[in-house]
Amino acid sequence: MLIYQIITLILITLPNTISQPTYLYSICPNNTSSSNNTQYQTNLNTLFHSLSANATTNPTGFHYTSVAPFTRDAVHGLFLCRGDQNVTTCSSCVSTATSDLQDTNCPNRKVAMTWYDECMVRYSDISFFREMDQIPRFYQVNTQNVTGNETRLVQILGNMMNNLIYGAANGGPDKKYATDIIGYTSLQTLYGLAQCTPDLSIIDCCLCLTIGIGLLPINLGGRTMLASCNVRYEVYPFFNRADNLTLLSSPPPTFETSNSNAHNNSVKKSIKVIIAIIVPVVAASAIFLALCVCFINKKVKNRDTVVTQTDGEDFKDVECLQYNITTLQNATNSFSNENKLGEGGFGSIYQGALSDGKETAVKRLSRSSAQGVIDFKNEVLMVAKLQHRNLARLFGFCVEGDEKLLVYEYLSNKSLDKFLFGSDPFSCSNMVSEPRLRPGFDKFKSGSKLCHQWRAWEKWTDGVPLEFMDQTIKDSYSSHEIVQCIHLGLLCVHESADKRPTMATIVMTLDSSSVTLHMPDEPAFYTKTRIESKSAKEVGSDQLVSKSVHWSVNSTSFSEIEPR
Template identity: 45%
Template sequence: MSCYASLIFLFLFSFLTSFRASAQDPTYIYHNCPNTTTYARNSTYFANLRTLLSSLSSRNASYSTGFQNATAGQAPERVTGLFLCRGDQSPEACRNCVAFSVNDTLNRCPSERDVTLYYDECMLRYSNRNILSTLNPNGGIVLYNTQNVTSNQTGFRDLVLSTMNQAATEASRSSRKFDARNAKFTASQSVYGLVQCTPDLTTQNCLRCLQQINNQLPVDKIGGRLIVPSCSSRFELYAFYNESAVRRPPPPPPPPVSTPPVSAPPRSGKGGNSKVVVVAIVVSTVVAFLFLIAGYCFLAKRAKKTYGTASAFDGDDITTVESLQLEYRAIQAATNDFAESNKIGQGGFGEVYEGTLSDGTEVAVKRLSKSSGQGDREFKNEVVLVAKLQHRNLVRLLGFCLQGTERVLVYEYVPNKSLDYFLFDPAKQGELDWSRRYKIIGGIARGILYLHQDSRL
């Protein structure tokens, strides 16, 4: 009897454990909801937002595809939104994550119009702007394992980047804009990678987004990820995704060798027909390849011209730059009213102060010279350009302030100071052995490559 009781207990325990796991809340990662544009609970915008969220979390939503967008209301109170579930999630897991995020968003961002919530299993995003089919590789977050790669660092970095870039190419060409794969690092270790874009992006924009964030991955760590509104990229030394859900189908069998038709005229010489077939295939392949190259060059040239003539301060950039604007009083408080004790540097363009924002973020505040004849529009244009530069080897712009004659740039704070502080200080030079100098050179090269090839400038 005690044996049966034990079996029943084990069954109930197993059932309750599995039920708890299946009903577990999604893993929260990060949210972004700047308070530059807000709404009231009795407003038309809020009514439209509730309609949008209800549509995205309804039973008829596209959980099987893992992506859906929607629009509610009329301008200027229109709301556009979308959800994107990770490509390896089941329809039920996708639905649970979306339902949870819809309830969670009004707690985390109760009055903001522009909101993005990131979970491990899904993303929810809505805005008063049109965000559909629009590339946005900014305003994301980098997460990484604190453990460094301890052996064959160069080989690990090259393997991660090649794997992630191969995945990016494949994902950009697929209808779901998703790819996951693994590659052998050692006999006992593999690198697992996953990339994904919102499926409403074009092939070109998806690839561009993934290539940009892949270049910012912390490849000196044993795991890391970068998530932005339009795409995400992650690598680990363990299978963090459901391999069975993303298992690749076996390659199709080779086509059967066709025999020449009976009515074909005989060729003199042994194997004459096969030679004709081979020549025809080779010629058609070469011609097709040349047409592809010509088409690519034409499209690339046209895209380059279009990008080169576009205004650097279009509608989306105006919204972006205004969302980066900080209050002058907040910067004064952060730097103790630009106290001399907070000053950490000075150059031809102004002075630099160390500061701490109200949320505890340490920042470097650059107070530009008031003698500059630069206008407000030109200053904002430069802010837009600098804000587009996001790379792990470049100091990131966090915000700016424009008030009267004051022009202030707020950057992330780098506690180790600049490189010249170590290179030209006799006491500090000894800390830079050739191994560290080699890593620094590599980092500088990757930053320059990003500026010239992969940045949005």
């Protein structure tokens, strides 16, 4: 009876035992070092803490996050656990990986990546979200040579790898993971596994796995670990089945580890696998492309026939808007400096007068522009269709040799609100400073945008950003999405271009709720118009009043996360 109780106790406690993760390899370039007391290192510690904490509750086994993403000390990182690992095992592996990266494997590095049998962790000072990266990478090869029919092995591996690529790439947004089991001989079975980071597209996942498979020679096992994906096959079970029953692994054979890109003696064998994999993938891609073309053609045919006819006629009529170079040279006094109104990133602008007395502003595009003539004419046609009282009219264009010119109507110097509002006493000029205006293009700043800009900033600092939303559509969107868009908008109008978020960061922020945003600063063109009398008396008219705002929407707090 006592023995029975002891055995029962052992069986109960065994599932709760967490084995240590199996370390494989780490890569940390020597040219990306940082000192231990820098702000980057502080942000890195915060990142590791965030990854470890997320792994304890994340059932998908994948998480990407950033700390201080809009600063020079930004750090971006992710973890990816093997698709068959539960939350407990995944959390243990991520915790071990982040700890070892800091202490032993890659201390004081700005870029590093480490692989374990159960997970991988990666971080960098450059964002890599949704990027298919095949480097850094390493591979392991089973040293046991093929003893049976090698041709049959190549065929079986080709079929298995095709199944793995298709299954992993189409795994969904949360987990791109697939396994496969195929019999090789009466005594041997092949086990395969492939996985991509879920942020990759289907095409990028297929490409990454194809590259990884191409590095594998024809042996009785091997694996390739890339930055964005990994693939492995063995003649013994090494992953958990879908029914959550762990397969008993036989003792793994000896492996050779290499991070070199040099080819080994099995390159000729690996070519067979590549051909067996790429041919079906290319065929499937061609079928998919054909279906897309048919769908697009169907959409085009369903367009209104009147619009189609009008587009053709307009393209023919674009030639009617063309001026010759001599006419514009005479109008601008051969583009003299006396007639020059300004210069922007795309060229210079000159004031001119045509023979009929019409005043114009001629924009002479830079000769370094790579825009073709057809694209240029299409753009002219599109701009010419735009008619609005607040837009400078396009009279025509000129294309001769390497010269490309646009002819606009000339707008004389006036206050911006005169063009936008006329004599309206409630114009922006009563609330914001009045920028002076030359021609209505190039470095033109829209007055209405200035109004919206300072109004958004006022609502933000008052702690009521939702009041900036149009009340008629307020209930059509979630409060969190509205606040997130306003937050990004204020960051995009920062006075310093270096502190504005990149498009990649914006996309990453909108797709992920875990990205940390720093609080926006006062916009460049903001002029404070409301000064509380009490505050003005206390601080004086020449000082700015700064107030900290903390608010929440639907019980969701929005705050700036700073590392300890």
